[in-house]
Structure formats: structure tokens, C-alpha cells
Amino acid sequence: MATTSDSSFITMAHGNGGRLMRELIEHVFAPALGNPDLDTNADAVRLPDLSGDGEWLITTDGFTVDPLEFPGGNIGSLAIHGTVNDLAVSGATPCYVTLNAFIEEGLALSILERLVRGIGEASRESGVRIVAGDTKVVGRGQGGGLYLATTGVGLRPHGLQLGLDRIRAGDRILVSGPVGDHGTAVLLAREQFGLSGDLQSDATSVLPIAQALIKGPGLRFMRDPTRGGIATVAHEIARTTGHTVRLQAARIPVRPPVRAVCDMLGYDPCYLACEGRIAAVVSPESATAALASLRSLGHRHAAIIGEIAAGRPGVVLETALGGERILEELEDDPLPRIC
Amino acid sequence: MSVARDQLAAIRALPLSGPVRIMNVCGGHERTISMAGLRTALPNDIRLIPGPGCPVCICPEEDIYQAIRLALDERVVLASFGDMLRVPVNVPRSAVRSLDQARAAGGEVRPIASPRDAVRIAREHPGRPVVFHAVGFETTLGPIAAMIEEGLPDNLSLLVSGRLTWPAVAMLLESEQPGFDALIAPGHVSTLMGPEEWTFVPEHHGLPTAVAGFTPESIVAATLSVLTQRLEGRAVLDNCYSAARPGGNTVARAALERCFDIVPAIWRGIGSIPGSGFALKPHLAAHDARRRFPGYADEARRNAGAMPPGCDCARVVLGKILPPECRIYGSPCTPRTPVGPCMVSDEGACRIWWSSGIRERSAERRADAPAAPA
Numbered sequence: 001m002a003t004t005s006d007s008s009f010i011t012m013a014h015g016n017g018g019r020l021m022r023e024l025i026e027h028v029f030a031p032a033l034g035n036p037d038l039d040t041n042a043d044a045v046r047l048p049d050l051s052g053d054g055e056w057l058i059t060t061d062g063f064t065v066d067p068l069e070f071p072g073g074n075i076g077s078l079a080i081h082g083t084v085n086d087l088a089v090s091g092a093t094p095c096y097v098t099l100n101a102f103i104e105e106g107l108a109l110s111i112l113e114r115l116v117r118g119i120g121e122a123s124r125e126s127g128v129r130i131v132a133g134d135t136k137v138v139g140r141g142q143g144g145g146l147y148l149a150t151t152g153v154g155l156r157p158h159g160l161q162l163g164l165d166r167i168r169a170g171d172r173i174l175v176s177g178p179v180g181d182h183g184t185a186v187l188l189a190r191e192q193f194g195l196s197g198d199l200q201s202d203a204t205s206v207l208p209i210a211q212a213l214i215k216g217p218g219l220r221f222m223r224d225p226t227r228g229g230i231a232t233v234a235h236e237i238a239r240t241t242g243h244t245v246r247l248q249a250a251r252i253p254v255r256p257p258v259r260a261v262c263d264m265l266g267y268d269p270c271y272l273a274c275e276g277r278i279a280a281v282v283s284p285e286s287a288t289a290a291l292a293s294l295r296s297l298g299h300r301h302a303a304i305i306g307e308i309a310a311g312r313p314g315v316v317l318e319t320a321l322g323g324e325r326i327l328e329e330l331e332d333d334p335l336p337r338i339c
Numbered sequence: 340m341s342v343a344r345d346q347l348a349a350i351r352a353l354p355l356s357g358p359v360r361i362m363n364v365c366g367g368h369e370r371t372i373s374m375a376g377l378r379t380a381l382p383n384d385i386r387l388i389p390g391p392g393c394p395v396c397i398c399p400e401e402d403i404y405q406a407i408r409l410a411l412d413e414r415v416v417l418a419s420f421g422d423m424l425r426v427p428v429n430v431p432r433s434a435v436r437s438l439d440q441a442r443a444a445g446g447e448v449r450p451i452a453s454p455r456d457a458v459r460i461a462r463e464h465p466g467r468p469v470v471f472h473a474v475g476f477e478t479t480l481g482p483i484a485a486m487i488e489e490g491l492p493d494n495l496s497l498l499v500s501g502r503l504t505w506p507a508v509a510m511l512l513e514s515e516q517p518g519f520d521a522l523i524a525p526g527h528v529s530t531l532m533g534p535e536e537w538t539f540v541p542e543h544h545g546l547p548t549a550v551a552g553f554t555p556e557s558i559v560a561a562t563l564s565v566l567t568q569r570l571e572g573r574a575v576l577d578n579c580y581s582a583a584r585p586g587g588n589t590v591a592r593a594a595l596e597r598c599f600d601i602v603p604a605i606w607r608g609i610g611s612i613p614g615s616g617f618a619l620k621p622h623l624a625a626h627d628a629r630r631r632f633p634g635y636a637d638e639a640r641r642n643a644g645a646m647p648p649g650c651d652c653a654r655v656v657l658g659k660i661l662p663p664e665c666r667i668y669g670s671p672c673t674p675r676t677p678v679g680p681c682m683v684s685d686e687g688a689c690r691i692w693w694s695s696g697i698r699e700r701s702a703e704r705r706a707d708a709p710a711a712p713a
């Protein structure tokens with residue numbers, strides 16, 4: 001029967017506040033996410049010591065990826081990495097995360113367990129603790145299996161100044177690794193294209209990259225190029241600074257299988273999501289050193305991919321042939337949900 | 340890429356004495372040219388002009404109308420290539436204007452990427468008539484012929500709107516103002532049909548011609564070839580695409596010949612071009628949607644077959660104007676709100692120019708402005 005506790009699928013009863021819901025939290029969420037700051041019985045928790053040396057930053061995000069699992073991660077690990085990365089590129093060290101899970105009726109418990117384990121593993125790797133959470137069950141057809149919503153807080157050292165307003169003409173743009181891996185891996189995982197590949201999502205915490213860049217001089221701004229890819233980050237820079245962002249196609253690292261899939265399906269890797277990369281703007285004098293620090297961390301595909309040029313706001317792609325074209329803002333999002 | 344850069348340098352060094360207009364007739368070529376920014380890397384006098392290279396753009400309005408009507412029949416499953424779904428037909432605004440809208444209105448429309456998907460869909464719906472709207476050039480009809488020869492499910496029929504490329508080029512060349520001085524011939528079509536199909540261009544019309552593949556390198560090589568020919572006062576068919584072998588793919592061509600008759604056919608906005616259409620042979624009548632569902636066409640309709648009002652796609656397709664010279668390019672015609680088919684298809688010149696970043700309408704700069712003598 002669908003409502004017994006040994007059922008292997010989520011039912012509406014898992015969200016009714018009764019025994020099944022308690023068992024779901026105790027047997028699925030608590031063991032995977034457990035840490036000294038998580039009390040699954042409390043309605044509200046006292047945040048552990050918030051008196052660190054620095055400023056507290058807060059971020060919030062929602063995750064709706066389809067499919068729920070893909071090579072290199074799942075919606076659970078993605079939610080943690082996404083939250084951690086938003087804090088990391090803002091210069092903060094992520095500390096605490098809250099989590100809301102909207103589970104669709106009919107989701108197999110075995111899948112849910114894997115996804116929740118993904119949350120647990122990613123939080124341990126990233127050094128964050130889940131301090132509060134909630135689960136809701138939505139009716140069949142009302143959610144894509146599992147949606148997650150997170151809030152994260154992190155501590156940023158006093159005096160660290162990063163932001164679009166610090167960018168100047170002449171600054172260089174770096175990317176920490178090949179672009180488009182996540183977007184392509186998720187596209188392939190859908191199988192609807194009849195293509196298969198051993199491509200993995202790049203989803204991971206970018207905290208070590210961010211911290212290496214922060215240590216060096218000349219860092220102006222960082223962003224993790226998720227939805228809309230590096231083209232969208234470039235547009236944000238152009239729009240805010242009023243300058244032209246010039247990208248050099250030949251220098252943008254793209255893995256051959258990503259290139260092949262994009263050629264076949266008509267996508268441009270510059271618009272595809274990364275979930276484990278940083279795009280950074282650094283002063284011209286510091287660009288080489290910043291690149292060297294990324295390479296020494298093992299990011300051997302890291303590259304200086306362009307620069308900020310005084311002029312009209314816009315993004316220009318210099319092609320390998322020596323021609324150029326305007327890289328427009330992503331308009332008709334051709335991609336289904338990928339993050 | 341370094342060979343291509345050297346060839347570009349060679350092109351820039353050519354002592355050209357005035358504008359040269361080089362037409363391509365393949366959406367894939369146009370996409371490569373636009374995405375590689377090739378026009379910006381060439382001297383201004385070298386004008387690369389997109390010509391008839393988009394089968395969706397010239398698919399007769401009547402055929403799309405018939406596909407929409409079929410889709411609205413609740414018994415029918417209609418399979419069509421994804422980029423056909425948003426092509427509008429000329430019906431009142433309140434009526435269903437595209438396959439996309441037919442789907443929203445409850446019609447069973449299946450976007451497909453490969454002809455074989457149509458067979459799969461037919462097998463999945465044994466009790467229902469499945470109609471595949473077969474739009475494409477030789478390169479699409481070839482695989483369709485192979486699929487037909489493997490045997491079609493009884494419930495699958497084809498609404499064939501296939502076209503041959505070269506007759507449109509021949510029509511242009513026979514007109515008073517062809518509008519181009521040299522041709523880059525399509526590589527994929529040549530792989531299938533053989534590059535010889537294009538010898539009529541240099542031999543009968545005296546225009547330098549080179550077959551190119553889809554890479555920027557191949558297109559640069561073909562450009563250098565036709566320009567050099569022109570400077571030397573020669574016109575031959577050069578082949579810059581090693582995959583295109585003399586005679587083409589004889590197996591595929593034989594299958595095409597067994598499945599299709601070559602007939603005069605309508606190109607949307609352009610009219611009928613002799614010998615330019617594929618039609619199913621009589622022995623395949625049982626799979627011919629035109630014979631099985633004749634009642635779904637309505638050629639007496641107002642504006643049947645016409646271009647949408649204000650749309651200049653026919654002139655874009657013929658290379659008479661460049662996309663941004665259409666008066667409604669960008670406003671209101673965009674990929675999100677397409678007025679003409681050239682803004683819908685991935686192979687349409689307007690769509691390609693738009694997605695390569697050209698967002699502004701340009702002042703009148705006729706693509707077919709006559710070139711100075713070489």
C-alpha cells in the first residue's frame with residue numbers, strides 16, 4: 001500500500017506532519033545532513049557564534065534541475081555547490097546553510113536518499129553546516145521530482161572590496177577552467193538527443209579558487225558563470241561598466257566533447273552553464289600572476305580570455321579567423337532547466 | 340586555422356578592382372561565415388551573400404497550411420522538423436497560424452530531429468495516421484529515401500516538400516540580374532549528388548565556382564579560389580571539400596531516383612521553379628499524404644501561398660537584399676516574434692544574422708548592387 005512506511009515512493013502522507021514525515025526526516029535527511037548545529041526537532045535554532053572577524057553575507061537560491069541526477073552530481077550536490085559558490089565569489093567563506101525540499105509525490109525513496117546524500121557529501125566537502133530545513137510534499141505533476149531552496153551565510157574579511165564598480169578599462173578577464181561542461185552534461189543526461197558521452201558536470205565548490213584569487217593583488221570582481229554562461233557574465237560587466245568586453249574565442253577553454261555536442265545541437269558553449277568555474281576580472285598588471293596561481297592549484301585550463309576596453313557597452317567576440325562579431329545577450333533560452 | 344589565416348592574408352593582398360559578390364546557397368555556410376566573423380575579416384569589396392540555402396524558408400505556405408490542418412485533426416499525429424513549428428501561415432490572426440499554435444490548440448504535433456523519428460512515432464501509434472512533413476533539400480531527402488526503402492509502417496505517410504538546390508541557382512543565373520559574380524557551392528549537397536551538378540555555373544554562365552564544406556577553413560579556401568579565378572579571367576568548378584567525390588554517393592542517389600520524381604515546384608514567395616521539387620513515385624501513393632488527405636489543402640484561401648505582409652524573405656532568399664535591409668528586421672521581426680520564415684529556421688539568413696549579433700536594421704545597401712568589372 002502506498003501509505004505504509006515501507007513504501008518505496010514518496011506519498012502525500014510524507015508531507016502531512018505525521019509519522020511518515022517524521023520518519024522521512026529521521027531516516028533520510030538527518031543521517032545524511034547531521035552535524036552538531038542541526039536539531040531536526042526545533043522550530044527555530046540559535047545561530048552559532050556570528051561574531052567572527054568580518055562581515056556576514058547572506059544569499060538564497062532555488063534549484064530545479066532536470067534530470068535530478070547527471071554525470072558529476074545531482075540536484076542535492078548542485079544546491080550546496082551553488083549556494084557555497086555565490087558566497088565564495090563574493091569573497092566570503094561559506095559557513096551555514098538552510099535547506100527547503102519540495103518533494104513530488106511518487107519520487108522513489110531510493111532516489112531521494114541518493115540526492116540527500118549528495119547534499120550531505122557536498123556540504124562536508126565545502127565545509128558548511130546545514131542548520132535548519134523543511135520538507136514539503138507536492139502533488140504528482142506539480143514538481144520535477146525534487147526542488148530545493150537554500151539560504152547560505154558566510155563570513156567575508158573586513159576590507160575586502162570586490163564588485164563590478166571596481167572594474168576599469170584595460171582589466172583582464174580570466175576563467176578558471178573549461179566552460180560549458182555542466183550545461184552540456186545535463187543536456188546529454190536527458191538522452192533525448194540520442195547522444196551519449198562520458199562528459200561530467202564541473203559542479204563543485206569554487207571556494208579554493210576564489211581564495212587563491214583573493215590572496216593575489218589586483219582582483220576586482222568574481223562571478224560563477226552559471227545560467228547563461230560566460231557570455232552572460234560578460235554582458236553584466238559591459239552593462240554595468242559601460243565598457244566593451246572583448247573576448248578572444250581562441251583562448252576560451254572548451255573541452256572537445258563539449259565543442260562537438262554544441263556544434264551538433266547548435267549551442268554556443270559561451271552561453272552554457274558552468275557550476276565549478278570562476279570568471280574573474282583582474283588588473284592588467286596582476287593578470288599573469290593570477291593565472292599562475294590558478295594553474296598552480298591544478299587548474300591547467302585556466303586562461304586569460306579577454307579584456308575590458310573603453311568604448312560602447314557590449315560584448316565582442318574576436319574569432320579564431322581574426323574576424324569579430326557581437327556576442328549578444330542570451331535571448332530565447334533554448335535550454336531546458338539545467339540548474 | 341593558421342592555413343586559413345594565411346589564405347585570408349592572400350585574399351587581402353589580391354589586386355581586386357572593385358566589389359565582388361560571392362553567393363552561398365547553404366544555411367550551414369552562412370552560419371559558419373557569420374559565426375566566424377568572416378565578413379569582418381575580409382576587405383569591404385568582397386561581399387558574401389546568403390542565397391537560397393534554407394528549405395524551411397521556401398517551404399510553400401500551402402504545404403504548411405495543410406500540415407496545420409492535418410495536425411488539428413484529432414486522429415492524426417503530425418511529425419515535423421523542429422524549426423518548422425513556428426513558421427507562420429497567412430490566416431486571420433484569430434485562426435491557428437503555425438504548428439506550434441496547432442499543438443497549443445490540442446493537435447498532436449511531434450517535433451523531430453531525424454526522419455527516422457517519424458517511423459518510430461508511427462510504430463508507437465499503430466491505430467492512428469501519422470503524417471511526416473518532409474521538408475528539406477537533397478541532403479534531407481537522401482536519408483528519407485533510405486528510410487522509405489527500409490519499409491514504412493502502413494500508418495505513416497509523407498507530405499513531401501523537398502527541393503533541389505541547383506535549379507534555384509540556375510533560375511537566378513537565367514534572370515536579368517543574377518546578383519552575384521561567383522558561387523560557393525554546397526558541400527553536403529555535393530557529397531550526395533556529386534560536385535559535377537554545379538559545373539553549369541562556370542561552363543554556361545562563366546562564374547567562378549568552388550565547393551566548400553562547413554568549416555571556416557574550407558569556406559576561406561573556396562573564397563580564395565573563386566577570387567583568384569576571377570582575377571585570372573577563368574571560371575571553373577573547384578572543389579575545396581575533400582568529402583565531395585565525383586559522382587557523389589551513388590547508393591543514395593539511386594535510392595532518391597527510385598523513390599521520387601522530379602517535378603516543377605513552388606518556392607514560397609518566389610514561384611514555381613522547373614525541376615526543383617521531389618514528389619513520391621506512384622508506387623508509393625499509399626504513403627503520399629497529398630493523395631491520402633487531399634481535403635486538407637485549401638488553395639482558394641485568401642493570400643494562400645503569399646509571404647506574410649511586410650516580409651521580405653523572398654528577396655533575402657534570392658540574395659537580392661541582406662537580412663537587415665528588410666524593413667521589419669528586428670522590429671517586429673525577431674526570433675521570438677518571427678514574421679517571416681527566414682527568422683524562424685536555424686538555416687534562415689535572418690535568424691543567423693540575428694544570432695550572430697546583428698540587431699540593427701541597416702540603411703538600404705542592396706546586396707545585388709552591380710560589381711565593377713574585374
Ligand code: SF4
Pocket residue numbers: 649650651652653655662665666667668669672673677678679680681682683689
Ligand atoms: S526580417 Fe523577418 S520578415 Fe524580414 S526578411 Fe527576415 S524573416 Fe522575413
